[in-house]
Amino acid sequence: MKTHTATAQSSPNIAFIKYWGNRDSGLRLPVNGSISMNLDGLFTRTSVNFIQALAADKLVINQHEVAGPGLDRVSSILDIVRQAAGFQMKAEVFSENNFPTGAGIASSAAAFAALALASTHAAGLDWSEPAISRLARLGSGSASRSIPAGFVEWKMGMDDQDSYAFSIAPADHWDLADCIAVVNSGPKATGSTEGHALAPSSPLQNARVADTPRRLEICRQAILERNFEALASVIEHDSDIMHAVMMTSRPALFYWKPATLAVMEAVREWRTRGIPAAYTIDAGPNVHVICTRAASNQVAKLLRKIPGVGSVLIAKSGPAARLI
Secondary structure: OOOOOOEEOOOOEEEOOOOOOOEEOOOOEEEOOEEEEEEEEOOOEEEEEEEEOOOOOOEEOOOOOOOOHHHHHHHHHHHHHHHHOOOOOOOEEEEEEEOOOOOOOOOHHHHHHHHHHHHHOOOOOOOOOHHHHHHHHHHOOHHHOOOOOOOOEEEOOHHHHHHHEEEEEEEOOOOEEEEEEEEOOOOOOOHHHHHHHHHHHHHHHHHHHHHHHHHHHHHHHHHHOOOOOHHHHHHHHHHHHHHHHHHHHOOOOOOOOHHHHHHHHHHHHHHHHHOOOOEEOOOOEEEEEEEHHHHHHHHHHHHHOOOOOOEEEEEEEOOOOOOO
C-alpha cells in the first residue's frame, strides 16, 4: 500500500434540478436525476489517516469530536474502502468547512465527496471518477455531484453501479455566480436524510417525479446554450415544486422563514427590471440566487438590504473535488 494518509478538498453544490426522495434509501438511489453547479470558494477539507494502532474510527468536524450517527455514516464509507483495500485499519478523520454546516448549503455533499476522495487515496486505491462519485453517494446523495467539475448531472441509473454524477460542462463554460442569502446559519431541525424518507407521503411527489425528465432536458439545454431566461424559469419552478412536496408531506416540512419569502419575491421583481437573477432553495431556509457573474455584486448588495438576510456568500462555478 502506497500511503495511509490523504487530504482532499471539495465544494458544495447547488441543485438546479432537485434530488428529493430515494427508491433505495440504503444505497441512496434517487427517484429522479438531478443537475447542479459546484460552488467555488466554499469548501470542505478532509484528512483521512489510517492508523494500525487505532482501536476505533475517530471523527473531528470543525475541531469538535463527533460520535453517534455522524460517526456511523463516516465509518460505513470507510468500511467499504477498507474492504476494497484488503485491510482493517481504523482511521482518524479531520474535516473542516468554511461555510455554515447543516443549514441547507450542502455541507454533507461537500463533506462526503471529500471523504470519498481522501479515503480511497489514503488506502492506495486507484478508483475512477464515477466509482468515487458512487462511493460519495452512499454517504450523501448530493455528494455524488460534488466529485466532478463545474455543471454536473447525476443520473438516477438502474442500480448502484450506474447511479453516479458526471460533468456536462466545465466550470468556465458559463460565468454564473451563486449569491447565497443566509437567513439562518444554524442547523435545520429536520435533516435531508429524514426529509427524503418523508417525500412519498406527499400526494404531489409522484407528479414531481414524473415531470422531472422534462425539466432536466430544459435545464441541460439552458446550460449548454447559456440561456439565462430558460434557466431562471426552470430552476425556480423546480425549487417551488420540491418545497410543495415538503410542505405537503406527513409530517409537513416548512423550511422557509419570512426572509426566505422576501428574497424570493424580490428576485422575481428584479428580473422584471432586467437583472439576470433567479432563486433556488435546497432543504433549508437560505436562498441561492443564481445570477451572471457581471450582476453578482449588484445582486449581493440588493440582498443585504432585505430585512432578515444576515449575510451573503458569493460563489462562482467551482472545480472538481481534488487532492491537496
